[in-house]
Structures are given as structure tokens and as C-alpha cells.
Amino acid sequence: MAAAAEFLADPAELATFLKKPADDVQLLAALRAATRRFRGAVRHPVSLVTEDTTYVDGNGRATLHLPAAPIVQLHEVLVDDVPLPGVKAKRRSGVLLHPSGCWPEWSEITLFWDHGHDPVPDEVAEAVIDQARAIYRLDPAIQQITTGTESVSFAATVAVGVTSQWQAAVEANRLNRGDEA
Structure with missing residues (x-):
């Protein structure tokens, strides 16, 4: 298996924003x-x-939601180790349609496939770079500053936060929303 790319954005692009070399350890982190x-x-x-x-497990329905999208190529689908020809795919949403009924419950579905984006969509790369810039500038070692009788505390998760750009990119690319009901 060829693993997913290490980064969802180009380190050189982040380096330009931060005025650091692209191999800077903190930038890459x-x-x-x-x-x-x-x-x-x-x-x-x-x-x-x-x-x-x-x-994945069979669900007793005609459609099966996969754990990644888009589907680039579906090489083979097995149901309990038996090949199942004729499976149709909604490539963009990562959904399989059983060719003649429903995916049997309590069965193991094995997929041999390629999935994901190449290249990564621009809006995803932009959101990741924006988030990396915020993470880079955050000093997690400083959690509290006290001067005399005044004290201020910082929380790393609050300081980084998310932008509307990030939220839009997440919403456009998120899968398996059924558990939010």
C-alpha cells in the first residue's frame, strides 16, 4: 500500500509565509x-x-459508506472472502451500491482500492497552511504569566482555534456524518 502523503500542503508554501527554510523542524512539526x-x-x-x-462490516442496506473518498479505483470487492462483481460506486462521496440487493449484515467486506485526492484540493491546502501558521506562532510552553497580583492564563487549544475557511474546507470534505444526528 502506498500511504497518504505526509502533509496536506506544501512545506515550501508555508515557509514563504513564515520566512523560514522549508526544512525548518518547527515549521514541519x-x-x-x-x-x-x-x-x-x-x-x-x-x-x-x-x-x-x-x-468494513456489511450493514443490511443497498449502500455502504466507505471510510475515505473520493474513490479513484475499485480493484476488487470481497464479501466474506468471495469476490462480488458488478459493484457500483459513487466515487465522489465514497459510497458503494450492492449490485443485486443489500450488503449482508454480519459479513466482512474487503475492498482493494485507491482513494483520495491528487493533488489535494486548494481549499484544503490553504486551510492547513493557515492552521499551521497559527500553530507555528503559538508558544505552548507559556501557559500562565503572573505580574504582581495579576495573572493571565493561555490555553493552546483556544489560542489556535479555527477559521471560517477551515470550517468550510472541513465541511466540504467530511465523511460519515450520520453520527451527528
Whole structure:
């Protein structure tokens, strides 16, 4: 399996904003953290993953929501280790349609497939760079400052926050929203 790209944005682009070299350790750590945060929010890798093997459970319905999107290529689908030809896919949304009925409950569905974006959508890269810039500038070591009788506390999660750009990119790329009801 070819793993997803390490970053959802180009380190050189972040380096331009921060006026640092693209191999700066703190810059790369901030970009890695922003990438992990975005992937966690949307619940899938976003960038291209090839030759992936994924196991999901049958659900007794005609459609099966996959844990990543878009579907680039569906190589093979097995139901309890038996090949199932004729599976149709809604590529953009990561949904499979059973060719002749429903995905059997209590069955193991094995997918051999490629999924994700190549290149990563511009709005995702922009949101990740914006978040990485905020993470880079945050000094998590400073949690409280006291001067005389006054004290101010900082929380890293509040200081970073999210922008409307981030929220829009997450909403456009998030999967499996059914658990929010």
C-alpha cells in the first residue's frame, strides 16, 4: 500500500509565509500537526492512497459508506472472502451500491482500492497552511504569566482555534456524518 502523503500542503508554501527554510523542524512539526488535525476532522486521509486494503462490516442496506473518498479505483470487492462483481460506486462521496440487493449484515467486506485526492484540493491546502501558521506562532510552553497580583492564563487549544475557511474546507470534505444526528 502506498500511504497518504505526509502533509496536506506544501512545506515550501508555508515557509514563504513564515520566512523560514522549508526544512525548518518547527515549521514541519506545525504543518504535520495541522495535517493531522484536518484529517481527524474529516475522518479520512484526503490525499491519494493507492493499493489500499480496507475491511468494513456489511450493514443490511443497498449502500455502504466507505471510510475515505473520493474513490479513484475499485480493484476488487470481497464479501466474506468471495469476490462480488458488478459493484457500483459513487466515487465522489465514497459510497458503494450492492449490485443485486443489500450488503449482508454480519459479513466482512474487503475492498482493494485507491482513494483520495491528487493533488489535494486548494481549499484544503490553504486551510492547513493557515492552521499551521497559527500553530507555528503559538508558544505552548507559556501557559500562565503572573505580574504582581495579576495573572493571565493561555490555553493552546483556544489560542489556535479555527477559521471560517477551515470550517468550510472541513465541511466540504467530511465523511460519515450520520453520527451527528
